[in-house]
Amino acid sequence: MKTIRNLIYCGTLVLALSAYGAKADNDGRGKAKTRKGSAQTTASVNTGAAVHTNRMHHNANAQLSTNASVHHRNARLRTEASEHNAARFNNTTKINKTNVVNRTVVNRTRVRNVKIVNNWKTTRFNGAQYVVFRNYHRQFHPSWWWRNHYNRVVFVGGGWWAWNDGWWYPAWGYAPGITFAFDGPIYGYNGWSPDRVTIAVQEQLQRDGYYDGPIDGVLGTYTRQAIAAFQEDHGLAVTSAIDEPTLSTLGVA
Numbered sequence: 001m002k003t004i005r006n007l008i009y010c011g012t013l014v015l016a017l018s019a020y021g022a023k024a025d026n027d028g029r030g031k032a033k034t035r036k037g038s039a040q041t042t043a044s045v046n047t048g049a050a051v052h053t054n055r056m057h058h059n060a061n062a063q064l065s066t067n068a069s070v071h072h073r074n075a076r077l078r079t080e081a082s083e084h085n086a087a088r089f090n091n092t093t094k095i096n097k098t099n100v101v102n103r104t105v106v107n108r109t110r111v112r113n114v115k116i117v118n119n120w121k122t123t124r125f126n127g128a129q130y131v132v133f134r135n136y137h138r139q140f141h142p143s144w145w146w147r148n149h150y151n152r153v154v155f156v157g158g159g160w161w162a163w164n165d166g167w168w169y170p171a172w173g174y175a176p177g178i179t180f181a182f183d184g185p186i187y188g189y190n191g192w193s194p195d196r197v198t199i200a201v202q203e204q205l206q207r208d209g210y211y212d213g214p215i216d217g218v219l220g221t222y223t224r225q226a227i228a229a230f231q232e233d234h235g236l237a238v239t240s241a242i243d244e245p246t247l248s249t250l251g252v253a
Helices: 003-105 128-134 141-149 194-207 221-233 242-252
Strands: 153-156 159-164 167-170
Touching: 141 153, 141 159, 153 194, 194 221, 194 242, 221 242
Parallel strands: none
Antiparallel strands: 153 159, 159 167
């Protein structure tokens, strides 16, 4: 009887141990599955994150590439526009240069070296309109003398000029060290100052193709050469100066 109880007791213990082992095995398998599932989940999450990151990098690279393309296209367009504008400018400059050259050539067809006349004592100046040239001689006087003898004295072109009966005369000696580009009388049409009437003559001679110098109101060498050429071409007495017949023929007076 005692033997039978021992056998039953041993059988029960074996069954209990077997059940516990199966449970432990099942628990281990469950934990392994859980760990595997967690690992799979973590891997899935990491994979998703990596994919997302890769997409973001791809999108960023695509955006950068797009921006670079746009920037390159804009730069090319700006370059083409600049080249187009430069071409237009060069063409315009060429046209303007051509016009200037042509205009200069036209003006210089009558510009030539003509002998300037300073001696007005010859018979060519016997006419009443040239008396002032024929009788002119340089006078040196201090400023008070010029003021006492002429009611109008002006400073023009670096020198003093005295007004007398429609003509301007160089006021030599009015101030020390003063010189004149032209030593002779200038016809003062309508009471114009020496520089104003000289400018009118220079402008008209330029329009007529005789003068291509500066419009400065100074009766210098180039202006006198242009006047002499005009006078010679129009059958006038060559005074190389501004006189009444010359102004009338030019259409200034």
